[in-house]
Amino acid sequence: MLKTNARESFANIGKEVGLSAPAIGKRVRQMEDEGIIEGYALKVNHEKLGIETKAYITLVMHREARGASDALEKIHAMEEVRRCDRITGDDCLCILGYFKNNRHLIAFLERISQYGATKTSIILEV
Known part of the structure; x- marks a missing residue:
């Protein structure tokens, strides 16, 4: 209960x-x-706060990146990030992000592209 x-x-x-x-x-x-x-x-009802787009984003780190721990810490501190996990497999990080709209999502993806290649899945319904 x-x-x-x-x-x-x-x-x-x-x-x-x-x-x-x-x-x-x-x-x-x-x-x-x-x-x-x-x-x-x-x-919290995020839609009432203007959040229109939620997405899962996986990140494959660049070989020359300093390390997943550093990226995890910096990405986790970003205001759009609700969860950031180190994971096994080809991807290094799995990010759950909340965004005002798709343009906001694109700007976020551009910011984290310095760490590696991303793959994004927009959440349609919970």
């Missing part, structure tokens, strides 16, 4: 699973203390 709504009350969770609110609170705190629950996230 917390995965669906992290703000759900312990009382409501308790009713659903047959435990008291204090028992649920104790279990949640224990999971937080043990690192099972690492945090709580905010869900």
Whole structure:
């Protein structure tokens, strides 16, 4: 239930699973203390903020590039990037990016082209 709504009350969770609110609170705190629950996230409607284009972009590093770690750090810091992972296979990085429109996406691709060759897949529907 917390995965669906992290703000759900312990009382409501308790009713659903047959435990008291204090028992649920104790279990949640224990999971937080043990690192099972690492945090709580905010869900944002990006379309209402003007984000029209979302894309997965894979990057194959240039041989002369200084290294994937350096590129990963710099690319991850870019405001358009929501996620940047080092991956196995022919590609080195997989980037999830959010963009105002396709022109914004093109500008982003031009900025990261210094690190290597990209392949872009625009997300049509989640």
